[in-house]
Amino acid sequence: MQSKLVASRDIIICYNRSAGITFPIPSHRKVLLEELGFMAESEPTLPGFDEILPRKPAAALAVIEAALRLSRPGENGRPEARTAVIVDYAEMLAPAADLAHMSSQDRTVLTTLQRWAVDREIITLGSPVFLITENLADVHPVLRSASSRIEAIQVPLPDTATRETYITGLCEKYAEVPLEGITVPQMARLTAGLKRLHLEDIFLRAEVDGMPVTSQLVKERKRDIIASEFGEVLQIIEPETDFSHIGGMEHIKNFFRRSVIKPLQDGNSRRCPMGILLPGPAGTGKTILAEAVAKESGINCCMLNLGKIMDKWVGSSEANLDKALQCIEALSPTIVIVDEIDQSGLSRDNSGDSGVSNRLFKRLLEFMSDTRHRGSVVFVGLTNRPDKMDAALKRPGRFDKKVPVLPPEAGERADIFRVMLRKYQIENNLKDQELVMVAEATEGYTGAEIEALVLKASEVAEDAGVRSVDMEHLRYALDVYRPTTRDIEVMTRLALEECNDLDLLPPAYREKLAEKRNIKKLQKQEGRQRRTM
Structure with a gap:
């Protein structure tokens, strides 16, 4: 980004709380000081130790604001901006904290950033200010609101093609670290969900250990990195189970082959459901079935633990969910397993936590119903009690298919x-x-x-x-042996009531339901006949 700005701006300013005001092009410091009426006899020797330019946020932003108002004559005679500003670690300047608990200086900084976004002079000149943060949810909500006039641009995790190009470059950079038993395209597929920094970390680890890069090393590092990044919120699963390890359920296996596995492999996004809900009693094999679908289709698989998203710190819960959803997009095509989805604690009715659960639930619903994800992200929800789920979560467009997983015949x-x-x-x-x-x-x-x-x-x-x-x-x-069959009848009934397509039922249950419907029709006919007599 800096290289792009150099061609159109005289002064490029970088700022963060630790290093203070710095310049990617050293000569830009002299230009700025001259324009602001200062003269420096020497350049600063260390970042953050500039004798003239302040480092503390309020004072530093005042200098930066003066720079944003500098102009030069444009081609048509109108003034144009001379300065571009990059603020790194924006969450450290304007954290997602409660206003009542923010210090006076932090509130001043927040107000300054708000004011810049609506300042007519700065807008007219076109002086750009870039706020860089790893997680948007870590930045104060007033800067993220639609009325702030600050545009949020999500920089996605690298896709497969980007990772492949970057890994090729790393192979040249670390020529003494060979790939063994794995090709560049294979490594690109295995590293879905990782950043460029993580890819280089794998090569550095191999270099330090004096070992080649193997698929085992890649999987181990990926598992460790994902665990450190997401904790228990998101887990990458390497399924070892396919349909041959599952007894029975032939009608469900056939459904997944026709409506999920083949469409995913053929790129037929129209046929692929947005999500599939698997209701049924505990112990019927819902989790192993979902993992087997991922194994059979040959795509990525992850488990989203909604119950672990909530955090006691302000803004952390939103950040946890945003990071997880961003990783899910990078993993696509992927199957996302949500176990015990009825116990997530997220719903529209939760008002005892200042609306955090409501906001998280709304964000999840938006992601699940985004039609751009059809055919690339398939949610598989597992539940024993579908009656405890919010109706908005169960509707078509989020969980298109509801497939009961019942005790076997x-x-x-x-x-x-x-x-x-x-x-x-x-x-x-x-x-x-x-x-x-x-x-x-x-x-x-x-x-x-x-x-x-x-x-x-x-x-x-x-x-x-x-x-x-x-x-x-x-x-x-x-x-x-004493089986724990308690509540199975209740859970079976709830699963059957949830099913929205009779083709998704086992043949025996389908026949029973057909008989019940026929009996009800006969009873209604008899009732009408009695009333007419």
Whole structure:
């Protein structure tokens, strides 16, 4: 940005609270001092130790304002600006603090920045002032409001093409640090969500350790960087589970193949839903299903923890959400898993926290319903209690599809038994007919409870000194294991009520609902006939 401004301005001023007023072009200091009626015999030796130009914000901004009013004759005879100003770490000058708790000097600085934005002379001259901050939410709200006349320009995280170009340059810069087992395009895809600074950090780490850059190093550094940047708010997931690890749910798998995976791979954004809500009882496999969709589609996957966004510090909650949403955009195409979305604590009705939850909720709704994200960001919400979610969050355009994930039927339970035995590499001599018998005896069990039952049978066999699990071990496990099936019926009913497309229901449930509808129609017809008699 500085190089662009040099061509059109005589004076480029940079300012921050630590270094004070500095100049990217040293000669610009002399020009400014002469224009303001000062003369300096020597240049400052260290940033922040200028003997003439003040460093404290209020005094420094007064000097900068005088510079903003300097003009020169333009081509058409009208005066034009000579000065451009870059204020770095703007959040340190005008933090997102409560006005009542700001010092007198901080309020003076805030007022000065507000005044510059509406000053006719500065606007007429066209003297630009750039306020630089890492997170917009860290800057005081009055400077972010629409009436401030300050335009917010979001600088996005580098996309895949930009990262690939930058990594190519880093390979030349760090020629002694080779890539091993990974290509530049592969590294560009793996580093989605990282800044240029983070990319160079990976090469520096490899250089210090005397090691090549490998995919393992990239994944480890990315995990550490994301954790330090976002804490528990956003987690990058590297799914290892695909549909072959999930028993049953064939109708749901087929839905995801047709409406999510294939459209994402083909770039068919029109077919891809903005979001998918997976309501259903606990333990039915909602989380593993969402991760498997990301694995099958081959795109990025992250988990957004809305419950961790709230912070006790003023402005921190908004900053947490803004950073997370910016990273999600950089990760696109991506699947965003929101677990226990009904317990996020965000809604339109929350008024006990000075409106913070309301503002966060509104920002989230705006992001989720932004049609520019269709086909690149797919939200997958997981919930046991959809009735506790705000209606605005559940509407089409945010969660277009609502797919109930219900306790498995007998045939699906037998399939889950097979998957769990294979998952844990449990030796067994169980026949298909025996698994079907056990499946029929586990009516109402969820996938998580079947998993616990299989592990219990394995423990029984191991305690008996037997390597292979047989039917007797499963029968014993079935006798002693007590499933936590409480509330499953209620959660199943809520999930069914939430479904907005009968094609998304298991065949058995679809038939039951059709029967109920037919009965209701007959009852209505009989009622009308009685009234006419």
